[in-house]
Structures are given as structure tokens and as C-alpha cells.
Amino acid sequence: MKQSDVIRWYSRQDIALAIAQSAENKEVAVLLNKGGFGKRPQILQFPADVKEFARRGTTSFHISVENFSDPLKLSPETTEGQLKELREGWDLIIDIDCPWFDYSVKTAQLIIEYLKSHGVNSIGLKFSGNKGWHISVPHEAFPEKILRGKYVVAKSFPILLERFLTKLKNELNDYLNDSNPQYYEQDFNALLKKTEKSREEITVDGKIDYLKLMDIDLAMASPRHLIRSPYSLHEKSGLASIVIEPEELSSFKKEFAKLENVKETKYFFKRDQAEVGEAKKLFAGITVAEIEEQETRTFKRSYEHIKLELNEDLFPPCMKKIHNGLEDGRKRALLALINFYKNFDMDWAELEDKVYEWNKKNSPPLKKGYIRSQLIWHSRQGKTIPPPNCKEYYIGLGVCSPDSTCKKIKNPLTYVSVKVGKPKKKKSSTQS
Numbered sequence: 001m002k003q004s005d006v007i008r009w010y011s012r013q014d015i016a017l018a019i020a021q022s023a024e025n026k027e028v029a030v031l032l033n034k035g036g037f038g039k040r041p042q043i044l045q046f047p048a049d050v051k052e053f054a055r056r057g058t059t060s061f062h063i064s065v066e067n068f069s070d071p072l073k074l075s076p077e078t079t080e081g082q083l084k085e086l087r088e089g090w091d092l093i094i095d096i097d098c099p100w101f102d103y104s105v106k107t108a109q110l111i112i113e114y115l116k117s118h119g120v121n122s123i124g125l126k127f128s129g130n131k132g133w134h135i136s137v138p139h140e141a142f143p144e145k146i147l148r149g150k151y152v153v154a155k156s157f158p159i160l161l162e163r164f165l166t167k168l169k170n171e172l173n174d175y176l177n178d179s180n181p182q183y184y185e186q187d188f189n190a191l192l193k194k195t196e197k198s199r200e201e202i203t204v205d206g207k208i209d210y211l212k213l214m215d216i217d218l219a220m221a222s223p224r225h226l227i228r229s230p231y232s233l234h235e236k237s238g239l240a241s242i243v244i245e246p247e248e249l250s251s252f253k254k255e256f257a258k259l260e261n262v263k264e265t266k267y268f269f270k271r272d273q274a275e276v277g278e279a280k281k282l283f284a285g286i287t288v289a290e291i292e293e294q295e296t297r298t299f300k301r302s303y304e305h306i307k308l309e310l311n312e313d314l315f316p317p318c319m320k321k322i323h324n325g326l327e328d329g330r331k332r333a334l335l336a337l338i339n340f341y342k343n344f345d346m347d348w349a350e351l352e353d354k355v356y357e358w359n360k361k362n363s364p365p366l367k368k369g370y371i372r373s374q375l376i377w378h379s380r381q382g383k384t385i386p387p388p389n390c391k392e393y394y395i396g397l398g399v400c401s402p403d404s405t406c407k408k409i410k411n412p413l414t415y416v417s418v419k420v421g422k423p424k425k426k427k428s429s430t431q432s
Contacts, residue, residue, distance in 0.1 A: 001238050003033055003057065009233060009240070009259055010054035016047035018231045018243075018265040019061055025088065027064040027071040029226055029396065031235065033057045036398025039328070041074045060233050062226040062392075066090045066157060067139065074224065076331045083223055089139035089154040090161065091269060092279070093227055094168070095217040097132040100194060103184055105249060107214040108133040110172060110183070112246045118281040122274035124267065125249065127257050129234025129241040134227055137282075140274035146283050151291065153283075162221035163286045169216050176210045184213060219389065226392055230268040233259075243268045308416055310344040316406060316415035318390075321399035325361025329397040334366065336394075336412070338378050339387040343413050348379060386413040 010016055023044040030038045030053050038058070044050060050061070067089045068074065074086065094111055098104035108125065112135065115123050124136035142153045146160075153160060176183055185191040188208075192199065195213065202212050219225060228234065228241045239257035243266040255261060315323065319340060322333045337358060341351045352375055359365045389411050394400040409415050 001059065001233065001235065003059075005259070006033075006059055006233060007051075007054045010058075011051050013047060014265045015231050015262075016050035018267075019050045019229050020044045020047045022230045022268055023061070023063050025067040025069075025071070027066070027068060027074055027224060027226075028229075029062045029392075030058040031060045031062065031395075033059050036328075036400075037062075037392075037396035040396065041071045043071050059235055061229040062232070063229045065093050065161070065220060065225050065227065066223070076335065080223070084155060087155065087157060089142075090157040091139050092137040092142075092161065092164070092282070093220055094135040094165070095128075095132065095220050095227065096135070097128070097215045097217060098213065099131065100213075101131050101254075103194075103213055104132055105252065106184060107216075108135060109249055110214075111135055111168070111216075112249070114168065114172065115282070118279070118284075120279050120282065122270035122278065123246055124243065124270050125246050126230050126241055126243040126268050127239070127252070127254075129228060129232070129239045129257065130237045134241075134268075136269055137279050138269045138271045138274050140271050140276065141279040143277040143280045143283075146280070146286075147288055147291075150288060156291070158221040158223060158225075159291055160283065160286070162218060163290055164282055165216060165218055165221060167285060169211055172214070173210045177207045181208065184210075231262075231265060308344050308413075310346055311416075314416050314419040316409075316412045317401040317403055318394040318397075318399045319412050321401065322397070323358060323361075325358065325363060326397070326399070327363050330362050330366050331370075332393070333397055333399075334371070334374055336387040336397075338374065339385055340412060342378065342384050343386060351375075386411050 010019075026043075027040065028042040028044050029040050030042060032038050034057060042053075044053075044061070053061070064071070066087050068086045069088050070086060074083075078086075096104055096107050096111070098107060112123055112125070115135070115137065120137055120141060122138055122141050124138070126134050126136075128134055139154065144154075145152055146156075151160070185194065191202075191208075195202065197212075202209055220227075230241055230243050232241050233239070234241060237254075237257075238259075239254060240259060240262055242257045242262055244252060244256075245266070312320075312323065319337070322337055326333055334355070338351070338355060341354055346354075355371060355375060356368075359368075359371055388394075390400070390406070390409070394412075405415055405418055409418060
């Protein structure tokens with residue numbers, strides 16, 4: 001895309017207004033034409049802000065799942081406790097990403113029917129701009145509390161969203177196997193031909209694992225997770241992430257999202273249509289025990305911890321770029337680097353030397369006092385965890401340059417494990 005076309009698009013008053021409205025009370029991140037995200041957090045208060053960002057080189061806008069009282073108070077050092085204080089609520093967003101666009105449409109239709117069957121009417125739907133769909137239910141549709149008042153829904157992110165998405169995936173998988181096995185294809189061989197997969201790849205215990213076809217992203221249930229804003233452009237396709245009505249889904253064509261074909265805007269978050277408590281049934285079946293178990297884990301995945309031998313030649317591309325020093329995003333990079341190094345067979349003094357050596361390559365270096373405080377904090381943590389997962393985190397740092405191995409993994413540490421043939425991480429019982 002030419003930046004002149006991008007500026008022209010975001011200069012449309014209706015487009016700028018739609019983006020600004022969708023970003024109300026949300027953290028905003030912008031993707032730049034030079035690659036990588038701009039500084040986080042950002043906010044959009046007025047349509048003119050959208051136009052100004054475009055003039056400065058922004059190609060797309062991304063908004064948080066969560067709603068905050070003051071997004072500008074967020075930082076890489078914000079603790080979960082501070083996040084909870086700033087978080088005023090969260091919107092239910094279901095991210096569908098299928099390699100096969102017709103299956104993606106079918107999955108979106110299935111989920112919309114699921115939501116309607118649970119009494120939800122304030123359903124928003126938008127094309128992602130490439131292959132997928134985003135479905136929304138605004139937080140205004142949630143009950144204030146669940147489980148006899150034990151949990152305040154607005155303050156139960158990301159645990160409650162993770163439990164719902166896991167429940168949704170499992171229930172849809174069961175429905176497709178038990179009641180509607182021909183939903184995607186009338187014939188199983190046609191399914192194999194379309195997906196170019198073997199029977200063994202998509203079946204478990206003789207049943208089709210439909211979760212391999214309808215990828216519903218659990219990463220949505222992560223603090224400060226972002227989605228592409230309604231009417232933001234998609235860099236690869238050049239299409240807009242347009243909002244449509246659910247009943248228009250069956251007749252949708254990608255050409256509708258070409259810039260010259262977008263004649264009007266619609267609300268993605270149906271806040272005015274929502275009735276308090278209409279989404280209550282979505283949380284039925286989620287138990288106190290499940291939530292407490294998830295709280296105890298605090299989303300730290302269970303890893304079979306095996307110390308890796310330090311070999312910088314086997315580092316993934318993102319860690320190699322971080323290792324060479326950065327100009328922007330140095331604090332976020334430090335977090336990733338320390339957790340990455342902690343998984344290698346080195347004593348703490350060697351790790352500290354590595355970090356200080358890395359800091360000398362930054363331009364400008366972080367203050368030694370800040371480095372020291374972070375090292376002290378990490379040294380006191382009893383559990384070794386991996387660095388943040390891939391996707392937005394390293395794209396935001398401007399260091400994501402995936403190679404063929406990156407396509408097989410979701411975490412930089414797994415990249416090294418794959419290269420040396422070590423066991424991969426062991427999934428916890430809550431992962432799908």
C-alpha cells in the first residue's frame with residue numbers, strides 16, 4: 001500500500017470517527033510503515049487523531065480487549081494488581097483464524113448461532129481484513145457478578161474469558177462430532193482434500209478434531225492483548241477490517257472490503273443494543289473450582305523444565321535482534337531476554353553479565369539502576385517461566401522476522417528446543 005492511499009483512507013471523516021469510537025477507553029497501538037508497532041500505550045480521543053497518526057506513517061490501528069480508566073497509565077512495568085485497578089471491564093471478542101476462508105465463514109456462522117442460542121443479541125461482526133473474523137459481545141451485556149456474587153465479571157479478566165473460550169471450543173467440537181459431522185464437508189475425504197491433511201492429523205480417538213479447522217485464539221485472554229480496529233487496514237491484503245451485520249455473513253465477498261467499495265460504517269461494539277445480563281448464560285457451567293485453579297496458575301503454563309545449553313547460534317531471529325541491541329522497546333525486550341536466559345544452563349552471575357553486556361549495545365542504554373532492580377526482582381522468583389509468546393509482543397518490538405522454524409512454534413524458547421531436539425513444553429490441563 002502506498003502511504004498516500006493510507007492517509008486518504010484514514011482522512012475520511014466517517015472512517016476516522018468509527019476508529020476513534022471503537023477505541024474509547026481502550027489502549028491503542030499503531031503499526032508503522034517502517035515496520036513494528038509504535039510506542040505503547042496510545043489513545044485515540046478524536047477523529048483528527050486518526051488522521052494525524054496516518055500522516056506520521058501509521059498503516060493500521062489496534063485496540064485492546066480490555067477497557068481502562070486511563071490507558072496512558074499502562075507501561076511494561078505495570079503489575080497485574082495495577083492492571084486490575086485500571087481495568088474497568090472487557091469486551092468478549094472471539095478471534096477466528098482459519099487458513100480456508102469458506103471454513104472461516106462457516107465457523108463464524110456457527111459461533112453466532114451459539115451466542116444467539118444463549119440469549120445474546122448484541123453481537124458485533126467484522127472481517128479481519130485477510131482470512132478471519134472477529135465477533136464481539138460488549139461488556140454492557142454481561143451480568144455484574146456470577147457464581148452467587150463471588151466474582152465481579154469486570155474484574156475477572158483474563159481468567160473468565162479464557163474459561164469461556166475453552167468451553168466454547170470444546171462444546172462446538174462435541175456438537176460437530178455428535179450432531180453435525182457434515183457441517184464443513186458432506187464427505188470426510190473431501191475434508192482431507194480441502195485441508196491437505198491426513199486422517200491422523202485431524203482425528204483423535206476416531207473423531208475429527210475440529211479445533212484444527214476452526215482456530216479460536218485463546219491468546220485473546222491475555223492482558224493487554226490487541227485486535228485490529230474496525231475499519232483499520234490490513235497491510236498484507238490491502239483490505240479494510242469492515243463491520244457487517246451477522247445476517248450478511250453468508251453473502252459476504254472479500255471485494256466488499258476494498259477501500260473503494262466501503263460506502264458506510266457500522267458499530268462493531270453494539271453497546272446501545274446490549275441489555276445488562278443478556279450474556280449471563282455464556283458463563284453457565286464455569287465453576288468456582290475452575291476459576292480458582294486458573295487463578296493459582298496465573299496463566300503461567302506448566303513446563304517440563306529442562307535447562308538448555310546456551311548456544312547463541314540457535315537463538316530465534318527475534319532474540320538475535322534483541323541481543324544485538326535496540327533503540328526502542330528496551331524495557332519490554334529486557335523482560336523477554338531475562339526470562340529467555342533463565343531457561344539456559346548458566347549461573348545467575350553469568351546471566352547478569354549477559355544482560356549488562358546486552359545493555360551496552362542499546363542506543364541509548366537503559367539506566368544501570370533499572371537493570372539492577374529488574375535482575376533483583378527476577379532472581380527472587382521461585383519459578384522459571386518462558387519469555388512472552390510470539391506474535392504481537394515481538395512485532396511490537398520491531399524484531400519479528402520469522403523463518404521456517406518460527407512457523408512451527410509459539411514461543412522463542414521452543415525455537416531453541418526444536419533446533420536441538422529437546423522436548424517441547426508440556427501443555428497444562430487447561431490448554432486446548
